[in-house]
Amino acid sequence: MKRELGIARCGLACCLCSENDQCPGCDSEGCPGYQDCENRKCSIEKGISSCWQCGEDCQKEILCKIKPYGFTAFAKRYGVETLLNCLEQNEKRGVIYHREGITGDYDAFDDIEELIEFIKTGRCK
Ligand code: SF4
Numbered sequence: 777m778k779r780e781l782g783i784a785r786c787g788l789a790c791c792l793c794s795e796n797d798q799c800p801g802c803d804s805e806g807c808p809g810y811q812d813c814e815n816r817k818c819s820i821e822k823g824i825s826s827c828w829q830c831g832e833d834c835q836k837e838i839l840c841k842i843k844p845y846g847f848t849a850f851a852k853r854y855g856v857e858t859l860l861n862c863l864e865q866n867e868k869r870g871v872i873y874h875r876e877g878i879t880g881d882y883d884a885f886d887d888i889e890e891l892i893e894f895i896k897t898g899r900c901k
């Protein structure tokens with residue numbers, strides 16, 4: 777995990793992305809499609825660094841996916857440093873962020889509370 781890359785504006789974990797050898801992260805314009813990314817544009821327009829700093833419960837664009845939505849909700853509740861601590865711990869437990877392409881163990885949920893519990897513990901119920 778490259779912790780220094782942190783969490784992207786939308787909640788995706790740049791620090792764990794399998795492309796992070798070539799990409800310096802969301803704010804460095806490395807993410808494919810960043811120019812048209814609604815979450816990036818919207819958070820910049822609002823003058824906030826990320827969707828987890830936003831008061832809206834929004835599922836716009838990439839936030840319609842459980843992983844960025846769940847990571848954003850987790851960071852809103854517990855703070856981004858706690859999210860990074862949990863992701864670091866889970867990586868040591870063997871949790872894989874990108875197992876096949878851009879999906880991995882955090883994508884295997886339909887329920888946001890189950891995903892949040894998995895982020896906390898690295899274990900499924
Ligand atoms: S999808 Fe948008 S907000 Fe998320 S990492 Fe890419 S450019 Fe950043």
Ligand code: SF4
Binds near residue numbers: 814828832834
């Ligand atoms: S409205 Fe949605 S896309 Fe815009 S900053 Fe808030 S959470 Fe992000």
